[in-house]
Amino acid sequence: MARKPPQAASKQRGRKIEDKRSVILSAALGLFSRFGLHGTTVDQVAARAEVSKSNLLYHFANKEELYVSVLRELLQVWLEPLRGFAAEQDPRTAIAGYIRNKLALSRDRPDASRLFCLEMVQGAPLLRDALARELRDLVERKSEVIRAWVADGRLAPVEPHHLVFALWAVTQHYADFAVQVEALTGRTLADADFFEETVRNLQAIVLDGIARRPGGAA
Amino acid sequence: MARKPPQAASKQRGRKIEDKRSVILSAALGLFSRFGLHGTTVDQVAARAEVSKSNLLYHFANKEELYVSVLRELLQVWLEPLRGFAAEQDPRTAIAGYIRNKLALSRDRPDASRLFCLEMVQGAPLLRDALARELRDLVERKSEVIRAWVADGRLAPVEPHHLVFALWAVTQHYADFAVQVEALTGRTLADADFFEETVRNLQAIVLDGIARRPGGAA
DNA sequence: GTCTATAGGTGGATAGAC
DNA sequence: GTCTATCCACCTATAGAC
Numbered sequence: 001m002a003r004k005p006p007q008a009a010s011k012q013r014g015r016k017i018e019d020k021r022s023v024i025l026s027a028a029l030g031l032f033s034r035f036g037l038h039g040t041t042v043d044q045v046a047a048r049a050e051v052s053k054s055n056l057l058y059h060f061a062n063k064e065e066l067y068v069s070v071l072r073e074l075l076q077v078w079l080e081p082l083r084g085f086a087a088e089q090d091p092r093t094a095i096a097g098y099i100r101n102k103l104a105l106s107r108d109r110p111d112a113s114r115l116f117c118l119e120m121v122q123g124a125p126l127l128r129d130a131l132a133r134e135l136r137d138l139v140e141r142k143s144e145v146i147r148a149w150v151a152d153g154r155l156a157p158v159e160p161h162h163l164v165f166a167l168w169a170v171t172q173h174y175a176d177f178a179v180q181v182e183a184l185t186g187r188t189l190a191d192a193d194f195f196e197e198t199v200r201n202l203q204a205i206v207l208d209g210i211a212r213r214p215g216g217a218a
Numbered sequence: 219m220a221r222k223p224p225q226a227a228s229k230q231r232g233r234k235i236e237d238k239r240s241v242i243l244s245a246a247l248g249l250f251s252r253f254g255l256h257g258t259t260v261d262q263v264a265a266r267a268e269v270s271k272s273n274l275l276y277h278f279a280n281k282e283e284l285y286v287s288v289l290r291e292l293l294q295v296w297l298e299p300l301r302g303f304a305a306e307q308d309p310r311t312a313i314a315g316y317i318r319n320k321l322a323l324s325r326d327r328p329d330a331s332r333l334f335c336l337e338m339v340q341g342a343p344l345l346r347d348a349l350a351r352e353l354r355d356l357v358e359r360k361s362e363v364i365r366a367w368v369a370d371g372r373l374a375p376v377e378p379h380h381l382v383f384a385l386w387a388v389t390q391h392y393a394d395f396a397v398q399v400e401a402l403t404g405r406t407l408a409d410a411d412f413f414e415e416t417v418r419n420l421q422a423i424v425l426d427g428i429a430r431r432p433g434g435a436a
Numbered sequence: 437g438t439c440t441a442t443a444g445g446t447g448g449a450t451a452g453a454c
Numbered sequence: 455g456t457c458t459a460t461c462c463a464c465c466t467a468t469a470g471a472c
Contacts, residue, residue, distance in 0.1 A: 017455090034340060038256035041447060055456055057449065092429050114339045117394070121332045121339075122252055124397045131401040139402050153432045161403050162419035163428065169391035170384045176335070177383075179342050183349040184357050185379050201380035209427030210381065211310050214371045235437090259465060273438055275467065 021059055024049045028070050033115035036122075037067050068126055071119060074112050075130055081105065082164075085142045091149040096203045099171060103199055106175035107189035113175035139164060170202050239277055242267045246288050251333035255285050286344055289337060292330050293348055299323065300382075303360045309367040314421045317389060321417055324393035325407035331393035357382060388420050 027049035031040040042063050046053040060066040081101045085094055106113055119127055143160035150157055174181055174189055181187075187194040204210075245267035249258040260281050264271040278284040299319045303312055324331055337345055361378035368375055392399055392407055399405075405412040422428075 036254045036256060036336075036340065038254060039340070042449090043447075052457065053448090054450085054458080058455065063448065095428070117339050118254075118336065120395050120398055121335050122254065122257075128397070128401070131398060135398075136402055154430060156422065156426065156428045156430050158423060158428050159415065159419050162416060163423065165391055165395075165399065166388045166420065166423050169387040169395075173383055173387035177338050177387075179346070180338055180349060180353075181383065183346070184354055197377065198380060201377050202384065204374065205376060205381065205384050205427070206423060207427050207429040208374065209423070209425050210313070210374045210376050211425040212372060212374050260467090261465075270439065271466090272440080272468085276437065279467095281466070 320389035
């Protein structure tokens, strides 16, 4: 699996091949994220990457290997923002920053978010192993950080997993359900005002909650 | 479009046909939600519904009509819980109840949530119109309710759209990303303890927020 | 209304020249 | 490494008997 074409002798040649592979990968991401694995044809990917179908199949043994290659890159992008959490930080700052970073990702790489979502909804047959290992380890380490914050009384008593899920869910929503967001608000994250409004609202909801007593602290 | 097979004269016969249609629809929902429109074959749906392929194609003119029929039913299920919101209610109770209802739906009808998600992620080519009409109207009406709560000082100043998105996102996450939730927690909403834990945590996060000052009110 | 058989089209993958 | 031509499996949809 994941066979690479035989490496050429010179570095320049290897470079060119990597360039072509990455052009194909990014064309594939765009299409897979919109139409899914089965809704996309190798022909379409080749056309978008401006290579012939048989040339594409020279660089990637078959369609599924191409798909898995795209997913592999994705997982890294996906995990990145969470790595930031550290117990020394002020939790309020850390979480506010996380929401902003993740929303920026939803704005700048919606394709990545959508493909990840598609794969997950369909049971992640090709990501199960990665989930069980890398993701699980990372989330466990960050859960410890959250538990420490709670123990210090700097955070309300919350199960770390549910907080992580909530943070993921509310931020990805703007990428994965962008069509719905736009249908209902008429705006997208590309609109700088809307982006800031979204950041503020999500930070306020998660950090301070929405319930108020009439006559209480506004 | 949406041609129904010629209605038979007797009521009993019409009843039988509706039964068969609904068996096919529910088989289709299960498969479409897992493998998508293009990842599912008519043969598979027919096998699961225990009818022959050509018989299925007697009741539904073609694969896409079947798919759209499934989606149409879905949208109603989807919209239901939101209808509950009314300005007379106590917002805290209304929102806590909404979270519980929506999570129960994620537990009991994960297929519906997943197919809706799949369709949305892929740009909802077949739901765009419905979104622009029904959903938009409903959300606008409920946004007014939320604005009234804010004006009364019973809710923190929040943009209604973002609150609605956040409520949707955090609750559906447990259906759409169930694989991930299970990989990370080892549990599912079918586990009654986990269900209650999830309800409590999400209600606490959204209603009261998670930020605390050390030494402040726990 | 339900079946069997099959037409007709699509798309993944390979062969083999250059 | 890249191309053209082609094979072959799969799948939707229809034809036509019962």
